[in-house]
Amino acid sequence: xxxxxxxxxxxxxxxxxxxxxxxxxxxxxxxxxxxxxxxxxxxxxxxxxxxxxxxxxxxxxxxxxxxxxxxxxxxxxxxxxxxxxxxxxxxxxxxxxxxxxxxxxxxxxxxxxxxxxxxxxxxxxxxxxxxxxxxxxxxxxxxxxxxxxxxxxxxxxxxxxxxxxxxxxxxxxxxxxxxxxxxxxxxxxxxxxxxxxxxxxxxxxxxxxxxxxxxxxxxxxxxxxxxxxxxxxxxxxxxxxxxxxxx
Amino acid sequence: xxxxxxxxxxxxxxxxxxxxxxxxxxxxxxxxxxxxxxxxxxxxxxxxxxxxxxxxxxxxxxxxxxxxxxxxxxxxxxxxxxxxxxxxxxxxxxxxxxxxxxxxxxxxxxxxxxxxxxxxxxxxxxxxxxxxxxxxxxxxxxxxxxxxxxxxxxxxxxxxxxxxxxxxxxxxxxxxxxxxxxxxxxxxxxxxxxxxxxxxxxxxxxxxxxxxxxxxxxxxxxxxxxxxxxxxxxxxxxxxxxxxxxxxxxxxxxxxxxxxxxxxxxxxxxxxxxxxxxxxxxxxxxxxxxxxxxxxxxxxxxxxxxxxxxxxxxxxxxxxxxxxxxxxxxxxxxxxxxxxxxxxxxxxxxxxxxxxxxxxxxxxxxxxxxxxxxxxxxxxxxxxxxxxxxxxxxxxxxxxxxxxxxxxxxxxxxxxxxxxxxxxxxxxxxxxxx
Numbered sequence: 001x002x003x004x005x006x007x008x009x010x011x012x013x014x015x016x017x018x019x020x021x022x023x024x025x026x027x028x029x030x031x032x033x034x035x036x037x038x039x040x041x042x043x044x045x046x047x048x049x050x051x052x053x054x055x056x057x058x059x060x061x062x063x064x065x066x067x068x069x070x071x072x073x074x075x076x077x078x079x080x081x082x083x084x085x086x087x088x089x090x091x092x093x094x095x096x097x098x099x100x101x102x103x104x105x106x107x108x109x110x111x112x113x114x115x116x117x118x119x120x121x122x123x124x125x126x127x128x129x130x131x132x133x134x135x136x137x138x139x140x141x142x143x144x145x146x147x148x149x150x151x152x153x154x155x156x157x158x159x160x161x162x163x164x165x166x167x168x169x170x171x172x173x174x175x176x177x178x179x180x181x182x183x184x185x186x187x188x189x190x191x192x193x194x195x196x197x198x199x200x201x202x203x204x205x206x207x208x209x210x211x212x213x214x215x216x217x218x219x220x221x222x223x224x225x226x227x228x229x230x231x232x233x234x235x236x237x238x239x240x241x242x243x244x245x246x247x
Numbered sequence: 248x249x250x251x252x253x254x255x256x257x258x259x260x261x262x263x264x265x266x267x268x269x270x271x272x273x274x275x276x277x278x279x280x281x282x283x284x285x286x287x288x289x290x291x292x293x294x295x296x297x298x299x300x301x302x303x304x305x306x307x308x309x310x311x312x313x314x315x316x317x318x319x320x321x322x323x324x325x326x327x328x329x330x331x332x333x334x335x336x337x338x339x340x341x342x343x344x345x346x347x348x349x350x351x352x353x354x355x356x357x358x359x360x361x362x363x364x365x366x367x368x369x370x371x372x373x374x375x376x377x378x379x380x381x382x383x384x385x386x387x388x389x390x391x392x393x394x395x396x397x398x399x400x401x402x403x404x405x406x407x408x409x410x411x412x413x414x415x416x417x418x419x420x421x422x423x424x425x426x427x428x429x430x431x432x433x434x435x436x437x438x439x440x441x442x443x444x445x446x447x448x449x450x451x452x453x454x455x456x457x458x459x460x461x462x463x464x465x466x467x468x469x470x471x472x473x474x475x476x477x478x479x480x481x482x483x484x485x486x487x488x489x490x491x492x493x494x495x496x497x498x499x500x501x502x503x504x505x506x507x508x509x510x511x512x513x514x515x516x517x518x519x520x521x522x523x524x525x526x527x528x529x530x531x532x533x534x535x536x537x538x539x540x541x542x543x544x545x546x547x548x549x550x551x552x553x554x555x556x557x558x559x560x561x562x563x564x565x566x567x568x569x570x571x572x573x574x575x576x577x578x579x580x581x582x583x584x585x586x587x588x589x590x591x592x593x594x595x596x597x598x599x600x601x602x603x604x605x606x607x608x609x610x611x612x613x614x615x616x617x618x619x620x621x622x623x624x625x626x627x628x629x630x631x632x633x634x635x636x637x638x639x640x641x642x643x644x645x646x647x648x649x650x651x652x653x654x655x656x657x658x659x660x661x662x663x664x665x666x667x668x669x670x671x672x673x674x675x676x677x678x679x680x681x
Contacts, residue, residue: 050616062615080646080647081646082647082648085279092458092459092461093488094458094461094483097615100319103379103407108540109490111544112540115616116616156460156461157487159488223616236369241424242382242456243454243456
């Protein structure tokens with residue numbers, strides 16, 4: 001009897017590790033799917049409008065055209081008028097702000113705020129699958145959709161957030177809600193996402209982000225980012241090269 | 248006059264090219280035309296020093312009114328980009344220091360920047376035209392840039408004059424760029440051009456850029472015709488989401504700057520010579536710095552600059568002695584002309600900064616979605632204990648109108664770098680975009 005148990009032990013261990021591995025693979029795939037619907041694609045040109053609400057009062061609206069390719073983004077501001085010609089270039093964790101008249105690009109950090117509760121890092125392509133290690137915490141419904149709850153821990157120092165609690169819908173694989181924490185574990189930002197756009201990727205139609213609402217939990221400042229005019233197209237690498245950016 | 252004609256000829260030629268491109272091109276073209284109307288009033292408090300004794304050398308005015316139209320035109324196609332930045336300005340100066348009834352005015356039209364960039368393949372590009380070529384992460388100066396000593400950070404509302412470049416850019420991969428840059432003409436079509444140099448010589452550079460996930464770096468080798476090579480480069484690292492660390496440096500073999508030479512037999516006690524023009528002695532110029540973004544999104548930067556080409560204590564003492572001698576003889580019937588020439592040399596001896604050790608501390612709040620942005624900057628010359636404090640504020644009144652104020656204040660003895668001829672300066676104006 002004992003020898004049977006001993007023989008079964010390696011088989012049970014193999015089964016256990018296979019299960020763990022399967023969960024890891026699923027989480028990565030889940031994050032990749034969620035990243036894709038938030039802009040991490042081979043090439044995309046889209047319009048973004050940001051509106052900041054401070055204690056319920058509407059503030060500045062910014063509009064810009066966003067060119068993205070994998071972890072690279074180029075923002076060309078179109079409104080308000082006084083910001084025309086200004087640009088922001090993001091190459092992974094390298095970021096620059098460019099103003100007409102002052103040709104020297106100014107190096108900026110991902111933490112620097114773009115507007116209201118939105119940091120520069122919030123506009124850059126989302127690469128949670130690459131930048132974070134994930135563990136599954138459980139399940140919960142968000143806006144009537146059953147979601148996996150993932151705890152994401154940064155695996156490099158260059159990311160905007162150290163820890164994220166991320167709700168991804170089980171049926172669609174779309175990020176529905178995110179809570180952002182400091183190193184000390186303090187919640188300081190919350191975000192919710194809507195996906196009313198759709199785009200064609202590899203001959204398939206996928207849901208694509210249409211709205212992101214970021215709330216600063218410490219100051220009660222809310223920033224709404226609306227995404228439209230999404231065009232899937234190859235964006236040349238040269239578009240993101242500082243040497244070739246005619247400004 | 249000739250330069251103005253050339254300027255208009257270039258503008259007209261470019262307009263013809265734009266028209267041609269628009270009419271024959273079948274590909275999608277993005278056209279962007281916008282203009283800024285910049286106007287300001289400025290006031291300056293002069294310092295009576297040996298550089299500008301009783302304002303007899305520089306003839307500075309206390310007040311200035313400036314109006315400028317800055318159209319920016321760009322055409323972006325799949326394979327080419329065309330950019331034009333013609334400028335039209337009017338200046339009026341009044342209340343000359345020492346002669347309050349004096350006034351002066353000037354209008355100007357010139358092409359500050361304009362270039363055509365063509366992509367022969369997705370990885371090979373060439374461009375020719377006038378541009379203000381800037382790079383690097385530092386604020387104080389950019390030692391690695393052999394083409395421009397002014398990086399435009401001191402006077403953000405004044406544009407740095409473009410120079411004429413031919414460039415070839417090759418992208419062997421997404422993370423590596425090779426650039427060959429030639430500064431073929433000196434540019435500078437402003438009536439009071441600061442880049443006009445009768446001794447201009449062409450300069451060439453090979454620039455290699457590297458990019459990683461959280462760093463970018465550049466290595467440069469440049470050479471001036473008839474001169475020696477200069478090595479330069481910079482590295483910028485995103486240490487964390489809030490912290491950037493950087494380094495920008497150059498090693499010059501010889502240089503064309505002027506150094507004082509005391510000579511008891513000289514009527515003004517000595518002269519200024521290009522002592523290291525034909526030598527191969529290596530001098531190092533470098534800036535090390537870091538910037539940290541606070542929770543409120545403001546950024547604090549600290550930079551230290553070592554300028555190996557700057558004057559040491561002995562050279563500085565000789566410099567101020569010769570400057571004082573020139574000031575004492577500015578009205579001399581025989582040596583007055585020579586004294587003027589010496590003061591022109593002491594005003595711009597060709598160094599990026601006069602002395603060797605500098606510190607910059609900067610606090611910047613510049614949130615794009617916020618109506619108010621400001622920069623406070625303290626620059627200290629550690630060798631002569633003179634300081635310059637700069638405050639830059641901008642307020643967006645509405646979507647089109649921005650109001651700004653830029654103020655400088657210097658502190659130090661009159662024989663120090665930052666208190667040589669201005670003790671304070673204030674510029675207040677507006678910028679209207681349409």
